[in-house]
Amino acid sequence: xxxxxxxxxxxxxxxxxxxxxxxxxxxxxxxxxxxxxxxxxxxxxxxxxxxxxxxxxxxxxxxxxxxxxxxxxxxxxxxxxxxxxxxxxxxxxxxxxxxxxxxxxxxxxxxxxxx
Amino acid sequence: xxxxxxxxxxxxxxxxxxxxxxxxxxxxxxxxxxxxxxxxxxxxxxxxxxxxxxxxxxxxxxxxxxxxxxxxxxxxxxxxxxxxxxxxxxxxxxxxxxxxxxxxxxxxxxxxx
Numbered sequence: 125x126x127x128x129x130x131x132x133x134x135x136x137x138x139x140x141x142x143x144x145x146x147x148x149x150x151x152x153x154x155x156x157x158x159x160x161x162x163x164x165x166x167x168x169x170x171x172x173x174x175x176x177x178x179x180x181x182x183x184x185x186x187x188x189x190x191x192x193x194x195x196x197x198x199x200x201x202x203x204x205x206x207x208x209x210x211x212x213x214x215x216x217x218x219x220x221x222x223x224x225x226x227x228x229x230x231x232x233x234x235x236x237x238x239x
Numbered sequence: 240x241x242x243x244x245x246x247x248x249x250x251x252x253x254x255x256x257x258x259x260x261x262x263x264x265x266x267x268x269x270x271x272x273x274x275x276x277x278x279x280x281x282x283x284x285x286x287x288x289x290x291x292x293x294x295x296x297x298x299x300x301x302x303x304x305x306x307x308x309x310x311x312x313x314x315x316x317x318x319x320x321x322x323x324x325x326x327x328x329x330x331x332x333x334x335x336x337x338x339x340x341x342x343x344x345x346x347x348x349x350x351x352x
Binding site for chain 2: 128130156158160165166167168169170173213215217223224225226227228229230231232
């Protein structure tokens with residue numbers, strides 16, 4: 125049973141476009157939602173993360189929108205650049221005993237930004 | 240470089256052989272995680288340590304897999320009697336409680352022939 129569903133599987137946008145990647149979760153115990161960026165041959169790198177007490181968080185060109193009632197969250201990349209071409213993963217985790225547990229990842233979205 | 244390091248970066252082995260991977264977390268990080276990532280998929284949790292204690296193991300971690308973190312610093316992941324289905328990228332991540340952020344290493348790419 126996949127606990128975090130991510131879509132689309134792949135995405136192509138033109139430079140300057142705003143790609144949007146969506147994720148949905150099932151476990152209401154999840155309370156930490158990070159997005160990771162991964163380049164080929166590299167480990168995932170944290171981009172931005174959000175907790176359910178806010179509906180939106182911005183860091184530079186990256187924005188997370190969070191809808192707690194729908195159990196959905198999304199990543200928006202403003203003014204996308206060819207260097208943003210990578211695979212993006214949403215993830216979720218729950219807090220156990222005062223600290224976050226392991227991350228549950230979506231299947232990833234391969235983003236290609238055309239010049 | 241003070242990030243998470245993993246060794247080796249690539250490992251090719253024959254079916255039935257044992258392999259061992261090493262992870263060095265960021266200094267003073269007390270949590271260390273192992274994940275496995277297959278092509279086209281997101282990382283899947285295998286196990287994690289808090290200091291030297293192994294606190295959780297996934298059902299994915301069969302009896303052929305064993306992990307250790309003997310002094311609460313580096314960790315090793317051993318796979319015995321490797322199978323072709325073990326071919327994957329093995330990722331290590333570390334974090335410092337109470338921070339939520341997990342920092343990933345570059346991974347070890349295992350190919351079982």
